[in-house]
Amino acid sequence: xxxxxxxxxxxxxxxxxxxxxxxxxxxxxxxxxxxxxxxxxxxxxxxxxxxxxxxxxxxxxxxxxxxxxxxxxxxxxxxxxxxxxxxxxxxxxxxxxxxxxxxxxxxxxxxxxxxx
Amino acid sequence: xxxxxxxxxxxxxxxxxxxxxxxxxxxxxxxxxxxxxxxxxxxxxxxxxxxxxxxxxxxxxxxxxxxxxxxxxxxxxxxxxxxxxxxxxxxxxxxxxxxxxxxxxxxxxxxxx
Numbered sequence: 001x002x003x004x005x006x007x008x009x010x011x012x013x014x015x016x017x018x019x020x021x022x023x024x025x026x027x028x029x030x031x032x033x034x035x036x037x038x039x040x041x042x043x044x045x046x047x048x049x050x051x052x053x054x055x056x057x058x059x060x061x062x063x064x065x066x067x068x069x070x071x072x073x074x075x076x077x078x079x080x081x082x083x084x085x086x087x088x089x090x091x092x093x094x095x096x097x098x099x100x101x102x103x104x105x106x107x108x109x110x111x112x113x114x115x116x
Numbered sequence: 117x118x119x120x121x122x123x124x125x126x127x128x129x130x131x132x133x134x135x136x137x138x139x140x141x142x143x144x145x146x147x148x149x150x151x152x153x154x155x156x157x158x159x160x161x162x163x164x165x166x167x168x169x170x171x172x173x174x175x176x177x178x179x180x181x182x183x184x185x186x187x188x189x190x191x192x193x194x195x196x197x198x199x200x201x202x203x204x205x206x207x208x209x210x211x212x213x214x215x216x217x218x219x220x221x222x223x224x225x226x227x228x229x
Contacts, residue, residue: 004159031186031214042120042206042219042220043160056216095214102167103214107160 002026006092012114018080021111025073025094031055033105034077035091037114043091049075081111087115095099118143118210122220129197132226137192137223147209149190150217151181156202162179163205166190179203202227 005024013019025032030051035043046065048055060067064083069075079086084086091109095103121140129135141147148167152160164175171183181192190207204224208217 033216035217040221042221043217044219045216048216050214086223093160097214100167101214102163102165103210104162105217106162107152109157109159112157 002098004092004094004106005107007099008111008112008113009054010114012116013082016081019076019082019113020079021077023075023077023088023094023108024091025075026106027094029094029096029106030072031103032069032073032075033039033095035093036091037091037110041081042097046077046090061107068081074114082113082115084115089113089115117184118147118209118211118217118218120207120220122207122223123206124223125221126226127222128226128228131161131199132196133199134198135192135194135225136147136163137225139175139190139220140172141190141207141209142188143209143211145211146185147211149181149183150208150210151175151192152206152208152219153177154206154222156203160206169174175193197225197227199227201225 032049034046037043047057047060047067049069067077091110092108093105097107119142150165151163204222206222207220
């Protein structure tokens, strides 16, 4: 089966500009996550969707970040306006239930954002 | 607060030598535990996972991990490292159910000839 798709793979913008990232999860996966991975650190959750509803956005900087998953499939993460500290890799993941009733997350290749 | 700690930022091993990467967690209840590997410019690939039961779990690429409740640890091991194992390794944990992962800061593995 196809994996989690993300685009673009790389993006360079100037501070105060806006940027959008796109994610297409694995077919049939109801749960979608966006993580931010700053250089030298592990990924940190930004937002979790279940179908087209938000489950957890407590760590999303809502003054500049927004995300949507309108039809419960693809998702878009937007930053407006960008700051230097937003330079990071943005990872999208989707999850499925295993045969044992547990959940596993599958990650896309990420979008590397550089803010200059 | 829930947290995952990887004490070693960078480890260098010789090809063919054994490997152990450390991971400790701090959770109210025993979490689900995972090890992921990330090669440069790539996403995260799941190596192995622990939900419950047998405390020694086998993963892909010859990796295994042992869950030790008394030490709140989930260390990753490989008996013989290959040059292609050079990458960043992340330990992660989550509560039961369909919940977000909490990651450690990662351990960068270098392999020398």
